[in-house]
Amino acid sequence: MTPASDRPLTLAARGVSVTYPNGHIALADATFALPGGTICALVGVNGSGKSTLFKALMGFLTPSAGTVTISDAPVREAQRRGWVAYVPQTEEVDWTFPVNVHDVVMMGRYGYMNFLRIPRAVDREAVADALRRVGLWDLRDRQIGELSGGQKKRVFVARALAQQGRVILLDEPFTGVDVKTEEAIVTLLRELRAEGRLILVSTHNLGSVPEFCDHVVLINRTVLACGPTSEVFTAENLQRAFGGALRQFDLSRSTVEDHDGRQVTVLTDDERPLVLGQGGHLEYRDRSAHEKLVAEREAGKELGRGKSSE
Amino acid sequence: MLQPFSYDYMLTALWVSTLIGAVCGLLSGFITLKGWSLMGDALSHAVVPGVALAYLAGLPFALGAFTSGLLAAAAMSFVKLKTPVREDAVIGVVFTAFFACGILLISLFPAQLDLKSIIFGNILAIAPGDVLQLVAISAVCVAVLVLQWRDLLLFSFDPNQARALGLPVRRLHLTLLFLLSATTVAALQAVGAILVVAMLITPGATAYLLTDRFGRMLLLGSALGAITAFAGAYASYFLDGATGGCIVVLQTAGFFLAFVFGPKHGLLAARRANRRLCLVRPSLEP
Numbered sequence: 001m002t003p004a005s006d007r008p009l010t011l012a013a014r015g016v017s018v019t020y021p022n023g024h025i026a027l028a029d030a031t032f033a034l035p036g037g038t039i040c041a042l043v044g045v046n047g048s049g050k051s052t053l054f055k056a057l058m059g060f061l062t063p064s065a066g067t068v069t070i071s072d073a074p075v076r077e078a079q080r081r082g083w084v085a086y087v088p089q090t091e092e093v094d095w096t097f098p099v100n101v102h103d104v105v106m107m108g109r110y111g112y113m114n115f116l117r118i119p120r121a122v123d124r125e126a127v128a129d130a131l132r133r134v135g136l137w138d139l140r141d142r143q144i145g146e147l148s149g150g151q152k153k154r155v156f157v158a159r160a161l162a163q164q165g166r167v168i169l170l171d172e173p174f175t176g177v178d179v180k181t182e183e184a185i186v187t188l189l190r191e192l193r194a195e196g197r198l199i200l201v202s203t204h205n206l207g208s209v210p211e212f213c214d215h216v217v218l219i220n221r222t223v224l225a226c227g228p229t230s231e232v233f234t235a236e237n238l239q240r241a242f243g244g245a246l247r248q249f250d251l252s253r254s255t256v257e258d259h260d261g262r263q264v265t266v267l268t269d270d271e272r273p274l275v276l277g278q279g280g281h282l283e284y285r286d287r288s289a290h291e292k293l294v295a296e297r298e299a300g301k302e303l304g305r306g307k308s309s310e
Numbered sequence: 311m312l313q314p315f316s317y318d319y320m321l322t323a324l325w326v327s328t329l330i331g332a333v334c335g336l337l338s339g340f341i342t343l344k345g346w347s348l349m350g351d352a353l354s355h356a357v358v359p360g361v362a363l364a365y366l367a368g369l370p371f372a373l374g375a376f377t378s379g380l381l382a383a384a385a386m387s388f389v390k391l392k393t394p395v396r397e398d399a400v401i402g403v404v405f406t407a408f409f410a411c412g413i414l415l416i417s418l419f420p421a422q423l424d425l426k427s428i429i430f431g432n433i434l435a436i437a438p439g440d441v442l443q444l445v446a447i448s449a450v451c452v453a454v455l456v457l458q459w460r461d462l463l464l465f466s467f468d469p470n471q472a473r474a475l476g477l478p479v480r481r482l483h484l485t486l487l488f489l490l491s492a493t494t495v496a497a498l499q500a501v502g503a504i505l506v507v508a509m510l511i512t513p514g515a516t517a518y519l520l521t522d523r524f525g526r527m528l529l530l531g532s533a534l535g536a537i538t539a540f541a542g543a544y545a546s547y548f549l550d551g552a553t554g555g556c557i558v559v560l561q562t563a564g565f566f567l568a569f570v571f572g573p574k575h576g577l578l579a580a581r582r583a584n585r586r587l588c589l590v591r592p593s594l595e596p
């Protein structure tokens with residue numbers, strides 16, 4: 001069976017377990033499924049198995065149990081068509097290699113070229129576009145080792161973008177990357193989502209998850225919860241995923257009083273704050289973009305009141 | 311000056327050396343970047359018993375050398391897989407074992423086998439049949455490299471990306487190993503078992519110092535290999551010295567020049583950059 005372009009795009013892991021050679025069980029029975037046109041956040045503490053899951057999805061680690069499929073066919077099939085782009089957490093490449101930034105990004109385009117791998121105009125355009133997006137156009141002729149840590153990271157993000165994969169896996173693409181670039185990448189991911197691609201991105205930046213991810217997979221050595229962000233990203237679930245490891249500010253126990261109304265200003269230095277409302281549901285920064293959700297919640301409250309008065 | 315060109319054996323030696331130099335130089339870019347220098351050294355020694363047996367049995371020498379080299383490579387990966395002994399130690403154990411067997415064979419049949427020509431090469435007395443084998447090997451190697459160099463480049467630089475794109479990573483690994491064995495066998499005749507490894511490393515290492523682009527590095531390595539091989543063979547006529555020795559000495563001289571005068575990685579370039587830096591920021595001066 002081959003993944004046909006007309007079949008709807010899905011990424012599914014069923015009962016994936018990974019045991020490292022030293023006997024450590026990094027993942028046990030991880031199951032989730034994602035549709036196309038999604039940006040999904042993969043969230044969990046250090047050592048929860050995020051990178052392990054990525055490697056298992058890519059087939060770099062062979063799961064001791066379970067299967068991974070893309071559009072109901074083995075990942076290998078999708079890879080052969082150049083559908084799957086992957087940016088690892090740490091690049092294990094030889095930084096002294098005589099290749100420049102442009103060469104490396106071009107390596108994302110191999111799947112589109114004939115077997116001699118001679119780039120055509122479309123390939124050059126895709127590479128140029130990806131380089132501009134991550135702000136590396138001016139550095140395109142630099143040897144790959146002569147870049148800063150964040151720039152190196154951006155090269156590999158650019159390569160994944162140039163690949164224009166239908167499935168894009170990004171393992172902590174924002175770590176060590178400045179705010180401007182992060183925003184540029186997020187904008188780009190949104191565009192890719194609009195084109196129907198499937199994006200899975202791991203991050204420790206909880207506050208930005210509701211801003212651009214419509215799905216969330218919470219993991220801690222197995223999938224704890226998976227689904228739409230507004231359903232999964234709740235205080236209860238996050239508590240389960242992180243235990244006591246999260247810093248929090250509880251308004252009801254704070255000095256904020258009723259006469260303050262809804263006027264509370266939340267400031268953080270670089271990461272976006274994650275704000276949860278009463279009962280632990282997610283609060284969004286911009287009310288106007290989520291009118292429907294607010295209306296639903298209002299209705300829910302009415303219903304609850306109705307019940308309690310009976 | 312044109313005297314060497316008037317002898318048939320010298321003409322053959324010149325063009326065969328040049329061809330081998332070019333092919334080895336082309337591959338040397340991959341060998342140096344992949345970190346396979348020790349592997350190349352090992353294979354060049356491991357082919358000796360195969361060559362000895364082939365000559366004894368009257369078979370094509372390339373067949374024996376190739377079989378022997380692949381057997382050694384297989385033995386190395388098997389031992390590495392089954393023991394926690396470090397890779398360089400495994401390579402050391404296996405190739406010296408093969409080489410020792412070869413030496414033993416040669417010493418047992420001194421009448422049929424010439425130790426000197428196997429160990430040091432003898433391009434001046436190369437048989438027409440051997441020339442044919444060399445040309446065939448070279449043609450195959452060049453064809454594979456021309457068709458596949460970009461895939462091999464990706465595999466050498468970032469095997470994970472190669473796998474992510476669904477490239478046959480295992481097959482690319484074997485292809486590179488095959489090319490290494492084949493060129494080793496080819497170069498054996500020109501410079502002998504002991505100096506083969508220089509032909510497979512020095513041009514690539516020199517080219518690496520001269521450019522930052524992989525494609526250019528391959529071409530440059532090939533050109534350096536060809537030029538030094540030709541000049542070395544030519545010089546050996548006048549010096550009446552070992553061809554292999556002349557070629558490798560010239561290659562090393564080329565490396566030394568690049569090492570000192572290289573535009574970016576050379577010693578002088580580094581010093582220039584340093585001086586510029588000190589002019590900008592005097593406080594950095596010791």
Ligand SMILES: Nc1ncnc2c1ncn2[C@@H]1O[C@H](COP(=O)(O)OP(=O)(O)OP(=O)(O)O)[C@@H](O)[C@H]1O
Nearest residue numbers: 020022024026044045046047048049050051052053
């Ligand atoms: N090569 C390995 N051999 C053995 N154990 C490993 C190996 N790599 C990772 N582990 C273990 O597997 C677990 C999951 O690791 P993984 O790298 O997937 O975590 P992660 O969620 O990506 O963490 P981080 O947020 O730090 O990136 C960890 O406990 C780690 O110690």
Ligand SMILES: [Mg+2]
Nearest residue numbers: 050051052089
């Ligand atoms: Mg990780």
